[in-house]
Amino acid sequence: MANVIRRKKRKGLRIVGQVIIYIVIVLVFAAYVFPIFWMGVSSLKTKVQIFDTNPTIFFKPTLDNYKIFFGRAEGGEVGAGRAGASTSFIAAMLRSILMTGSVTVFSLLLGTTAAYVLSRYKMAGKDDLMFVILSTRMLPPVVVLVPISLLFTNIGLKDTFLGFLLLYTMFNMAFSVWIMKSFFDDVPFSFEEAAMCDGYTRFRAFIKVVLPMVKAGIAATAIFCAILVWNEFLFAIVIGTRKWVFMPPTIFSMSYGSEGVIWGVLAASSLIYIIPVIIFVYLVRKNLLRGITFGVIRG
Amino acid sequence: MGTEKKRKRRGMTDKQLKYLFLMPCIALLAFLIMYPLIWSAYLSFTDYRAVEGRFRLFPGLVKERPGVKQVKPEFTGFQNYKKVLRDQYSWEHYRTTGRFVIISVAAQSLIGLGLALLFNREFRGKGIITTLILAPFMLSPVVVGMFWRYMLEPNWGVIDFMLNGVFGLPKIEWLAHETTALYGVIIADTWMWSPFMFLFCLAGVTAIPKYLYEAAEVNKASGWFRFTRITFPLMWPLMMIAIIFRTMDAFKAFDIGWGMTGGGPGYSSQTVSMLLYRDAFMSSKTGYSCAFAYILLILIVALSNIYIKYLLRARQR
DSSP: OHHHHHHHHHHHHHHHHHHHHHHHHHHHHHHHHHHHHHHHHHHTSOHHHHTOSSOOSOSOOOOHHHHHHTTOSTTTTTTTTSTTOOOOHHHHHHHHHHHHHHHHHHHHHHHHHHHHHHHHOOOTTHHHHHHHHHHHHHSOHHHHHHHHHHHHHHHTOTTOHHHHHHHHHHHHHHHHHHHHHHHHHTSOTHHHHHHHHTTOOHHHHIIIIIHHHTHHHHHHHHHHHHHHHHHOOHHHHHHOSSSOOOHHHHHHHGGGOTTSOOHHHHHHHHHHHHHHHHHHHHHTGGGHHHHHTTTSSOO | OTTHHHHHHSSOOHHHHHHHHHHHHHHHHIIIIIHHHHHHHHHTTBOOOTTSSOOOSSTTSSOOOTTOOOOOOOBOTTHHHHHHHHOHHHHHHHHHHHHHHHHHHHHHHHHHHHHHHHTSSOOTTHHHHHHHHHGGGGSOHHHHHHHHHHHTOTTTOHHHHHHHHHHOOOOOOGGGSTTTHHHHHHHHHHHHHHHHHHHHHHHHHHTSOHHHHHHHHHTTOOHHHHIIIIIHHHHHHHHHHHHHHHHHHHHHOOHHHHHHTTTOSTTTTOOHHHHHHIIIIISOOHHHHHHHHHHHHHHHHHHHHHHHHHHHHHHHO
16 A cells, blocks of 8 residues: 555656656757747847847837848848948848859769768878868868968959859868768678679769769768858958858948947848758758768767 | 779779879868968968068969069068967967866856756657757857847847846846956857757767666666766767867857957957957968967867867777
């Protein structure tokens, strides 16, 4: 009898414990989502509502800030904080999309081919090369920034599409080569051997047999490369001074507008800017750990 | 291998393929990493300033503006390095950076660990909730910095408003004071990067085989015992990797602080990366900042060596 009561008591305690844990999970979730939620709320406010010392979530929403973003309202050029830069948000966004897309394609092209060779061939100094590639990601960007910006000024690559393409592809190399190599390592060599016995060249075996088997890896690598380029800020402000001004510097330059920070527009544009990243993170969630450890940990 | 003949029949040989595939990669490395590093090593021993007319490595490649005189960099030996190491002002920045790295990495590790233990169970909507919590560290740091600058605004920021209105605490006005500005940045950094720790810890926790806990259950082991003897030791290697990675990244942090405070008020929240950026691009002390960059580089290389060693050891497991 006493045993039964104790068991019941324990069961009751366990349910209370479960409830507490779920409440904590909900609170944690709320805390993490709050900044983004608040950005969303603020993007629907007018200037006056934003500067209210009693911030509230109950107000009459307005879409003005989004209209400014899409250049449909007055003040559409507020992003033009930087001298001589003609940057509307849409233009900056399109530039960012164009650059992200091109760099991703270029990085994949370079990354998959190099990773294939590094995964399949025996050669002298292979480990050293892999190490050098990885260490490029370890360098503090601001350290290489000085010589690279000097170099780019010297050879006329500053503020050009080609300059950014090469630079960002370089940045992505550690990711693309290491992640792709880890996926190639998972494909047994016997597949290519079989294909080559059937009369395929090495190159055709690579294209027709191996590549389709690492589709998931290519997709994951593409997403990681894309996010990296999409978010890059430091080189974007130093190298892209006039023509190639991307989204992050445009959003940043708003904080130096002549009339103070235009927070509403900033909130709206940041939100539009981060939504693709959140979708990407969702798509790549299974390979997230593998991606950020350069394919070393197959979580 | 019997494929030797067939391979020769058409297309390229194995060797050609190897070089064709690897060359672009090596060329890019040489062009954008090796070459700039060697050049800046040279500049770090000179008094070069990027504003005093431009010294061109390849004259004729770029159109010069009329009237700009070419100034050759003057060799000054170890002067720049001496200046960097003796500068009291930059030592204060090292201290700020150190404080930033230690506090934010410690906070992130603890929170990440706690979150992982909390999420180590099945519940409805776990997938989407986890993804949304993980999202911050993939966002652009500068935009995250602006987010938080907005929320920590002294006059109408929502964080102070909540602390004040809900908990009755005095307004802290995080970013307005020299003593608290750095902590404001640390809070933002922790929001952004504790999910990164969480990801590693969660992977570590979920990889622990269930039978260990069953055995502990049989032996009536306490929760604390289970944590200290099973959970923690088994997830530690993964967590260690995350901690080293975060330490390196926090040391290099630029975007988030730049978006939040720009190093201010005064230079109270300015890390070495920001100082270097100012020296190089706002004061144009090019030679000096090259020397500064090299000193930072050596520090980071030492750290990243440890990191890579740990990472590769984890792979062998």
